[in-house]
Amino acid sequence: MIKIGICDDEPIVCEILKKKVSICLAETKTEAEIECFYSGKELLDNSKKPDILFLDIKFVKMEKTVKLLLQQAEWTGLRKPFI
Secondary structure (H helix, E strand, O other): OEEEEEEOOOHHHHHHHHHHHHHHHHHOOOOEEEEEEOOHHHHHHOOOOOOEEEEOOOOHHHHHHHHHHHHOHHHHOOOOOOO
């Protein structure tokens, strides 16, 4: 099962994106677990690392999180591209 993470400081944005991703998954009959995170710290502290990550990079606190993710090769696994 694919693990999908959505990280945004605005809960409504997380929920909207979660619904849109869920629709796409249903259309393609793909099983996935979707989890929302509302801060970079919450994301990094989570023991379940997502295979796919939707990351809001427009708020200042998230810039630090992106840098930490890129620095922590064991967290990203070096196989997950950032787009």
